[in-house]
Amino acid sequence: MSASFSLPNPDTLIDALKAALGEQHVRTAEDDLALHIREERGLYQGRAIAVVRPGSTEEVAAVVRAAAAAGVPIVAQGGNTGLVGGGVPYGGIVLSMARMNRVRSVDSVNATMTVEAGCILADVQAAAHTEDMLFPLSLPSEGSCRIGGNLATNAGGTAVLRYGNARELVLGLEVVLADGRVWNGLKALRKDNTGYDLRNLFVGSEGTLGIITAAVLKLFPAPKVRATAFIGCDTPENALDVFARLRSEAGEALVAFEFLPRLAIEIVLRHAPGAVRPLAGDHAAYALIELSSPQSDANLEGLLETVLSTTIEDGTIGDATITGSEAQRAALWNLRERISDTQRYEGGSIKHDVSVPVSQVAAFIAEASQACEDAMPGVRPLAFGHFGDGNIHFNLSQPVGMEKDAFLSRWEMFNRIVHDIVHAMGGSISAEHGVGLIKRDELLRYKDPVALDLMHKLKTALDPHNILNPGKVLALGDDLPSSLPHGSPRPVLVS
Template sequence: MPVPDAVAIAHDLEQLLGADCVLANATDIEPYLTESRGLYRGTAAAVVRPRDTPGIAAAVGYCARHGIAVVAHGGNTGLVGGSVPDGGVVISLERLNGVVDLDAADGTITVQAGVTLQRVQRAAEEVGCLFPLSLAAEGSCTIGGNVATNAGGTAVLRYGNVRALVLGLEVVLADGRVLDMLTRLRKDNAGYDLNHLFIGSEGTLGIVTAAVLKLFPRPKHVATAFVGSNDLSQVFAMFERIRGEFADSMVAFELIPRNGLELVLKHMPACVRPLSEGHNWYALVELASPSTQSELSERIEEVLAQAIEDGEVADAVLAATESQRNALWALRENLAEAQRCDGPSIKHDISLPLSSLKAFIDEATVACEAEIEGVQVCVFGHLGDGNLHFNILPQAGVDAAGFMSETARFNRIVHDRVSAIRGSIAAEHGIGILKVDELLHYKDATAIDVMRSVKLALDPKGILNPGKILKRLA
């Protein structure tokens, strides 16, 4: 059966879903074609915006019958080109934006996939609960995208990534059938756990349309500290000290380098220098307790005082108010945006064993900075769970396109070292288009074959987000 042309596709979808659910004008579909950083721009015959899951199922079923590619579109905050279409139809989940159910006693919230992360957080807050996933893009990223990419964020150390926060999913399969797994059960061993197939699959195995998420007791006491050290080994010693003292109370331990902090202060006028003097490394530490009688602030102050005395910490500040806490977090959350404002950078989102982090940072930094004169490494991220953003910044005034053409060269330096210590080249941003070749280069060949078998079983025509994660199926 020949694939219909763009005009026929738009017409058929209008007949199926209603004219107000279909966009076919070039101006109207443009926002759905380009990813957030502008690295990739795709093409599409039409964009559909169904009102509900049956509408999405109908659109996918139509595309399946005609062999038309389908790409799901959420908040468009991804960093690897995972939602950029390569022809076919874009299915936007923007109208599936409802909170279906919230049960504080059960500790669950059921939401449609187009709901923003921030809305889920606030819905939980209104009933005295916490949904702990926290990202810089939480005001615009959506739960469907969070599930599709297995999002991480700043609280993984305490609560885990999305995979640990999902109890059940509703998914539209490649043939248009709806797989209903919207259970609120904490234990269910009745067969394979199919939810985990779709979490992190970037829309290549099915389109997530709803999710049941775990809620937690809202912390009644939070202690947030910003700490400066002059040597990386001191930062790791401090991490071990705090982890040993506070165990599960530690929610976040974020690493920030001197050049990263200076970029934030340069480009973000609302941000202020947290410590009177500059230091080579900084850590943002957050502890939380559900108890109103918590002594976290007093205890962390004592621990940091001892760390200063032992030479692990040069200086530290403890947030005394919520506004001060927000100001400290702004220094971390604005770092990626500050890099973007400063110019191009070659980015790596990697995951490493905690015991290998320091040696990796030391060795990879020396190797990268020796490769091209004037480049700087800016490494920051979620030190507590081993996820680093290892980015290469060019010398001032360097041609952006010329510098970015060196991406493959720096990938070998960074990713070869990651692979050698059995780390991952994709910690929380996914594979998308950006890392397809890197995945094939570094992933175990048998694992790639198994992934292809799963893809073929669930999407035999290869219509779901083709070319992402894996090369197109032959």
């Protein structure tokens, strides 16, 4: 089972695509391709014969039928903001969803919205807001990522603690299958027990089983009151203690609990213009906390003050601030959201997106940090993320003065250290970014063999010729790059 990566006569397929979509929506020029064949962080460089831009589900189906007849692979692409190489093509066609960006309908009574896969996440949020509703998925890339990609990767974000991953935010899907048929599962039902749950088969499959073209999304009452705080403490264990107390006191009002180490604050303050130190003192660990409620009379600020005052009195935290304005709230969230992009100014970065049981997050940070420092003195662990759902972005910045290439060449060593600890704690090596290419081969080491066998059987059944995003999640093709950015052969763009 393998995809063909060359065409006997590519002009024949290109002509068929132009006839189906219109010549202006089939791009083959190098400048047009360049925008779609490089992973955002520059770790992977791919290739493609064309980028196509269908404007409807029927046109997506026509593209898939033509590609299937020619034996040519297809990579569906949203905003191309992925972090695991999942949207990089290695031959064949890039199917851009950019033109499929309509909000088809909003049902405020049913609390649902039907949108096309090319809708930018921020536009989906705005459409919900106009109905005094909330679509809670929120990511730093929400101004450019698209909802189809969010669903295909089962995106997480900062509100998972209250609302769940993307999987929990979708009721129905419309999907184009590998043979060009369209599965219309756009039901806005919260209860439907008529057989297998096909929706959840495609959510999180990273475009390897089908191409999501539209979705029915859940909406929620818009928050009327918010309270946001920033705390400083000595250890991740202290931060976890505060989280447990707030969860008990605030219940569902606790929307976000984001952990940040001192290094993250230092890097953002050093490289992000306008960033402001959140607390007067200096602390080893910090947390950004947010509560919200649709009830306009909810006293969330008072609740926060009570809990935080208690934790200051007993020494669990050293300092705290509660925002008094939207500008202050935005400044605190800016500190959190700028961590990933400012880290690049510190040199090479080896990143891990992992999860462990919430009760283990502090222990994981301590154990993994120590193990990495023992393996490479001077390496700078930067562990941050979503304490409330157990998802830690365990990043490593290169030692000061070390050559970037030399540091990145140890990617596999650090994978083994970090992922072995995650696995021993009953965790996952991919929490919210997906598997893509970068973690594909890691699955062979950590995934249950029976689960892998079932995944292979599903892929074979739904995509027997392996034309949908081949080489991602599962290694089934014959002409595919190494999964590691600095493996052999090296599919990397930059060092």
